[in-house]
Amino acid sequence: MPVTTFAFLLFVSLTLLVYFIVPQKYQWVVLLFASYFYYASAGGKLVVFLIFTTIITYLAGLFLAAARDRKKRKLILAAALFFVFGLLAFLKYYNFVARGLNILLAKLAVFSLPQFKILLPLGISFYIFQAAGYVIDIYRGKYPPERNPAKFALFVSFFPQVIQGPISRYDQLAPQLYGGHGLDYDRLKYGIQLLLWGYCKKIIIADRAAVLVNTVFDNYRQYPGSIVAVAVCFYCLQIYCDFSGGIDIVRGIAQAMGIDLVQNFRRPYFAASLADFWRRWHISLGEWMREYLFYPLSLSKPFFRLGKKTRGLIKGKAGKIIPTSLASFIVFFTIGIWHGANLKYIAFGLYNGLIISASIIITPYFTRLLEKVRIDPHVRLWIVVRIVGTNLLVFLGRYFTRGASLKAALAMLRQTVFAFHARALTGGTLWTLGLSRLDFCLVVVGGMVILILGYLQEKGMAIRKTLEQKHWLLQWLVLMVVLVALVWLGVYREGYIASEFIYQQY
Template sequence: MSFTSLPFLVLVLVSVGVYYLLPKKGQWVALLAASMVFYCVGGGKTVLYVFYTAATVYVSGRLLGHFNALRRAAPKEERKAITAKYKPYRRGVVLFACLANFVLLYILKYWNFTAELLQPLADQVSPGSQIPLSELVLPLGISYFIFQSVGYVIDVYRDKYQPEKNFAKLLLFVSFFPQMVQGPIGRFDQLAPQLLAQRSADYTNLKYGIQLMMWGYFKKMVIADRAAVLVNTVLDDPWSYSGSILAVGVLFYCIQLYGDFSGGIDIARGVARMFGIDLAENFRRPIFSTSLTDFWRRWHITLGAWMRDYLFYPLSLSKPFGRLGRFTRKHIKGKLGKILPTSLATFIVYFVIGIWHGANWRYVAFGFWNGGIITLSLLLAPQFLVWKEKLHINDKSLGWHIFQVVRTNILVFFGRYITRAPRFLTAVWMVKETFLHPNLPDLWNGTLLSLGLTGWDLAVLWIGVAIMLAAEWYQEKQGPIRPMLETKPVWFQWFTTMVLPLAILFCLGVLRADYIPEGFIYQQF
């Protein structure tokens, strides 16, 4: 069920109505029912995977909660001994939860890629043999609900909070429907209390939720889906175009992805806000990032935070990395010996973020691209300081800030060649064509108007991008827009946040004659 479909809007409208009409103690049941309807309509039988994940983490959480309770109930002088006694069992429970879910994710998302890699070896060992491929359907949002659920188990293991004893309530946390398309990846202690809270209908929540949804639909349907027309025309058949047109195609893909992902997050947060629920921030104006690290702190924030808390810290603080650190400090002089283990952990994190996106060599390369640049920047940081001092660069100057922003966006731009090209080798060829055979006259000889968008479409697109970036610039410099709007008359607030966006959506978006709805890009991840 797409966010941009009529059935989804009907589901939201009915769910909100039922939620506030039900007795407050049963409001969470309305959220669970809506989530099950959403998933059953959008994923069919794959809803069983959601139940499977919920069941494994429920059992794991209860077992860990039991061990934690034994430790807390013991006298202080005995707690250390009890912790040591049950440590293997507790780790075994976490290992079970991780394997039960990540093995499932691997089979569904990565097995066929692995089988294709191993097939030549199988042919050598046993000519004519065929490694079986998985024919299972990839469930909607599986990466999101598995990461969210495993994070819950690890937090219970760390005794951060008590496990949920009601399976249905935990199932709601695992499957809350606004998150299922493209996140954010929630934390149990932040999200679960909101899902289970008792509320009365609140005008502000409804207003803010609708306004946020409208802003998301504007970015998705007016900007992203319009840019997708040119992107699909060029990048689905890149061999038919010159290097300059390929660069335009990638640029429009950057626009499409920016509007698509941020718009989807706004819709998800807007729907949740109508129920009085604040989902975690997942997108914070990455266009203004000053480094690739800063970009990933702003883009898919909750994925980066998950990787930091459940992969980077466990890796960098593990015994093997501790031994590596002692070795490098002893045998490699200077700062390099001190930061090398941390840099390696950083590289692994960004490499995993790359392959999280999908089972394809281009995503492996995307992981290397981000991980390599970020790790290299960490290793060369002392040298950068020397260069800046010699060049008399003022770190606080506007010019240096602009340079950092432009540099970061160029790095992101070339990274998009990798993720959007049909294959990794095609991406390499596209970059080569961009520099060696640009054929610049294609940018003004009418070729752009033969790529599926009319001059009017291009004008609407660029105006839409300008509006989106102007709003983000205001937020970056002044903070949230809502407080400013609250100072205006009520009619102005509703005109700018409802009437005008609706008119734009209908005239320039969904009702335009050649409108073709595009699925959300991050939905496939």
């Protein structure tokens, strides 16, 4: 039941109806049934992995609360994390590792490892990260464990967010899931608005941009560098609208129910550095990584010892921040390989990790340099330069995530740099990439609308609240335009599969 189908909307409407009819103390039961119904209909038998993760993390929470001995608690935590991340690693990386090992084993002429046809369960990373975060929090004593297994099962499986996040924390989400919510007109209205905006981004912009992106990436050798660059630009827009649009739909549904899910995007294309970009893009994953990987690594004994050594060897700030820089590198490398088992993701992880960890070391020297040449880092032009530079770095990184392989990504980069052929942009090739002129312009205009609205939000404007203060006729007009645009401009062409989200396969 893809999110962009009528069946999904019907399912959401029915769930909302029942949710608000039943007494508030049973609302969480409705959500649990709806979540499992949704997951079983979308993921089929793969629901067993969801159940497995739920049982392991639920029991780990209880055992951790009962155990007093430090060693025993560590063992329980390690076992729980081993099982859930082991499952994720097996499903994601087994075939990749087995293929690599088989090349080695073939040389030794011993046995070979079998390859399996592995289907990645819907949203597996997201619910595993969420459940693992819960266990680590219990281990750290942040809150007591959930004792009701059914309530806990809802926390892991909550249906809109199980698709592709946002990854929530138990202490933020659980009280909202279990507490009752009356029908609130404003929340319902805001929720539906957010949902509609999400659909606009997904089916008007992302799915349309995807047509051009797929054409060029699937046949990149046929196109000059300039056309490849346009396709990568379109991909930047596509992935943002696909992922953030999906999250808007999820958050909109939850908001209508009275549940606030954490933000996952904060206008990443206005980031002034790559580190800033990752603080604005997929925020909930970034926060998860910070809480459960970056902090523990940075404060661990080996890193502490490393810090002492580097401070002895290198004087000044650089000596102090080398361990932080290394921890950041590990985090970004992990995020890279989390995307999938492929050399291109390893390259993507290295790319981000190296730039960010190097920038941590360089920043203090760079700040001093700016002071010397008397450039005010807060002046608008300088900020614009940084934003453009950051977008360029992100743009280059996208060659890796979308390229069919590392080889293809590098070849496309080579084409862009050494065989740009700017003339191709005006030679009519653009109109042969699967999009009509009108569709092409729609994507560009859509991208500009997002930029303008983003700029207004950056300036502190709350768009929905501002709209609310306008005349009711204008409000209705905007709503009608959005609805008509969705029905009219949504991509529903022949051969088009009501599209899934890019991130749900992660």
